Amino acid sequence: MADRVRIGxxxxxxxxxxxxxxxxxxxxxxTLAAVCDPNAELLEQRxxxxxxxxxxxxxxxxxxxxxxxxxxxxxxNFTHKxxxxxxxxxxxxVMAEKPLGLSFEEAAEMYRAARxxxxxxxxxxxxRFAPSMLYLxxxxxxxxxxxxxxxxxxRFLDLPxxxxxWRQYKHLAGAGDLYDMTxxxxxxxxxxxxxxTDVCGAVAxxxxxxxxxxxxxxxxxxxxxxxxxxxxxxxxxxxxWEGSTLMKGHHNEGVGFEWAEINGSEGSAVYQLVDPNHIxxxxxxxxxxxxxxxxxxxxxxxxxxxxxDGKPSTVFRYDLVWEFVSAIVEGRDAVPGxxxxxxxxxxxxxxxxxxxxxxxxxxxxxxx
Ligand SMILES: NC(=O)c1ccc[n+]([C@@H]2O[C@H](COP(=O)([O-])OP(=O)(O)OC[C@H]3O[C@@H](n4cnc5c(N)ncnc54)[C@H](O)[C@@H]3O)[C@@H](O)[C@H]2O)c1
Numbered sequence: 001m002a003d004r005v006r007i008g009x010x011x012x013x014x015x016x017x018x019x020x021x022x023x024x025x026x027x028x029x030x031t032l033a034a035v036c037d038p039n040a041e042l043l044e045q046r047x048x049x050x051x052x053x054x055x056x057x058x059x060x061x062x063x064x065x066x067x068x069x070x071x072x073x074x075x076x077n078f079t080h081k082x083x084x085x086x087x088x089x090x091x092x093x094v095m096a097e098k099p100l101g102l103s104f105e106e107a108a109e110m111y112r113a114a115r116x117x118x119x120x121x122x123x124x125x126x127x128r129f130a131p132s133m134l135y136l137x138x139x140x141x142x143x144x145x146x147x148x149x150x151x152x153x154x155r156f157l158d159l160p161x162x163x164x165x166w167r168q169y170k171h172l173a174g175a176g177d178l179y180d181m182t183x184x185x186x187x188x189x190x191x192x193x194x195x196x197t198d199v200c201g202a203v204a205x206x207x208x209x210x211x212x213x214x215x216x217x218x219x220x221x222x223x224x225x226x227x228x229x230x231x232x233x234x235x236x237x238x239x240x241w242e243g244s245t246l247m248k249g250h251h252n253e254g255v256g257f258e259w260a261e262i263n264g265s266e267g268s269a270v271y272q273l274v275d276p277n278h279i280x281x282x283x284x285x286x287x288x289x290x291x292x293x294x295x296x297x298x299x300x301x302x303x304x305x306x307x308x309d310g311k312p313s314t315v316f317r318y319d320l321v322w323e324f325v326s327a328i329v330e331g332r333d334a335v336p337g338x339x340x341x342x343x344x345x346x347x348x349x350x351x352x353x354x355x356x357x358x359x360x361x362x363x364x365x366x367x368x
Contacts, residue, residue, distance in 0.1 A: 002069070005325050006033035008054075008062040008092070010083055011075035012046045013037070015097060018314070019126065020072045021050055023321025026305055030325045033069075036062050059083050063090035070120070070328060072321075073097060076166040077173050081106045088113045093120040095324045095334070099183050100341035102174040104349045107342035108367050114338050120327045122320075122334035123341030125187045129319040130276040131307070135297040136262065136269050137192055139281070146266025148193055151239035153185040156247035157256040161207040164245075168209050168221035176223030178203060178348050182243040185260065187336065187344040189241070192262060193233045195343070200360045201229035201351030206246045229351045255313050277312050300326070342367060 007024055009016050012035050024032045034054040037043050043055050054065070062068055063086040070093035073083050081101045087094050094114060100107035100123055114121035127133055139145055166172040173179060190196055203224035210220050226244040233239065250257040258273035270280035270288065277298065282288040298307035300322050305315065327334035343365055350361040 002067075004029060004031040005093075005328050006031055006067060006069045007321075007325075008034035008036065008065070008068045008071045010036045010059050010062060010071055010073045010087075011079075011097075012039070012042055012050075013074065015124075016072070016074045017046075017049070019124070019317040020074060020321060023318035026303075026318055027321055027325050028304065029329055030321065033067065034062050034065065060086060063087045063092065065090075068092060070094070070324070072124075072324075074124075077179065078102055078166075078171065081110055084110045085113055088117050088119055088121075091117065091119065093324070093328050095122040095124055095320070096338070096341070097124045098187075098341060099174055099179040099345055099348070100338060101345065102171075104342060104346040104365075107338065107345045111338035111342050111367055120324070120334050121338040122324050122327065123187075123336050123338055123344075124320050125184055125336045125340065125344070126317050126320060127184050127188055127273070128191055128336060129316050129323070130271065130273065131293040131298045131312075131316060132271045132276045132279045133188060135293045136271050136279055138297065139269055139279075140192055140262060140264070144267060145262060145264030145269060148235070148237050148262050148264045150237060150263040151189050151193055151233075151261070152263075153182075153189065153239075153241045153243075153258075153260040155181045155185060155243040155256065155258045156250040157181070157245045158247055158249060158251035159245045160213065161209060161246065162211055162213045163209050163218045164221065168223055169219070170222050173223055175203070175348065175352060176205070176221070176225055176227070177243045177245050178224055178227035178351060179345075181245065182227045182229075182241055182351075183344050183348050185241050185243065186347045187340060188260070189231075189233075189239055190343060190347070191336070191340075193235060193237050193239070195234045195365070196231045196239070196347050196363055197234050198360055198362050199229045199231040199347060199350045199354055201227070201354040203227045203352065203355050206244075227351060229347075229354070231347070273313055275312070276316060277307070339367060
């Protein structure tokens with residue numbers, strides 16, 4: 001490996017621009033070595049925005065390039081598995097966006113391939129890196145909330161009812177809000193409270209989305225705009241999740257509304273995406289109070305990122321790259337790995353099965 005981890009970005013769309021390229025730019029141990037996207041016009045635009053690197057329309061070229069150490073896959077969901085398998089075969093460390101695949105089976109296959117090849121693997125579950133989420137986890141582990149009994153999460157976005165592009169078709173996205181938004185909340189719930197064993201879920205489609213933002217007709221959506229579940233954790237705790245992309249008035253400059261809380265035998269704590277440098281905490285008989293997240297939870301210990309620099313609900317997202325590069329240079333597993341990505345997908349798939357059968361479903365998570 002060169003003196004810096006040479007990273008190839010595969011998929012030069014929104015999330016690469018928002019999370020991953022800024023994450024690489026502030027990490028002195030990493031460099032943007034290559035960018036891949038089949039959209040040649042976008043590639044030209046990124047060349048002027050992101051600066052010097054190899055620019056290509058072929059991910060196979062990146063997978064075979066000996067001058068690339070690691071890749072970040074940020075493409076439509078149906079392409080994650082073939083791209084990841086090619087890059088793993090080429091010996092690259094891989095961070096892939098969520099959902100890892102179009103089903104638990106695909107995600108488990110990606111996990112096995114990375115494990116068997118011995119490369120680092122990571123699922124881009126962004127919200128694990130919010131300072132308030134890290135502090136909430138610390139409070140739980142320290143026993144400050146007592147025995148955790150209950151988890152609740154709500155994620156509402158106010159997106160337009162025009163076409164959602166590849167995201168609105170099952171064969172390209174796997175599912176709608178469930179795979180796009182609620183899957184993050186399944187992941188951090190399991191990170192906080194341990195594995196989910198049983199779910200009762202429901203999904204609904206609110207809008208047909210039969211025209212593009214510039215007024216052209218398109219095939220109707222066949223995925224969910226709303227997903228919800230109640231679930232049981234192996235620990236005995238219970239949880240309630242709800243998410244939707246079509247909740248009017250929750251736009252909030254694109255941040256939307258997010259609330260997640262843990263209620264324990266001694267106290268409760270709340271994470272909110274709009275204010276990730278604070279949490280709310282409460283004790284029996286009192287009211288919820290706003291508490292500042294202590295400095296040691298605002299960023300990874302050795303990261304040069306200034307936590308006071310930039311919009312709080314944006315800048316913690318850069319820590320995904322910090323974790324990925326740390327795992328590579330320290331020779332340890334990245335967290336969350338593909339196993340965590342597959343696990344969240346097993347729960348999400350149980351929600352779809354429960355919706356179909358109108359029954360509780362036991363979550364099976366055999367990674368093979
Ligand atoms: N972790 C998060 O918080 C978060 C946020 C947003 C999106 N995502 C995930 O990131 C992924 C991308 O989302 P987005 O919003 O950036 O989508 P996007 O549509 O803006 O960008 C995807 C890009 O991938 C390119 N692409 C398509 N096929 C490709 C291929 N074979 N090789 C290389 N590039 C290819 C497209 O041309 C496009 O430019 C999705 O899986 C999504 O679920 C995660």
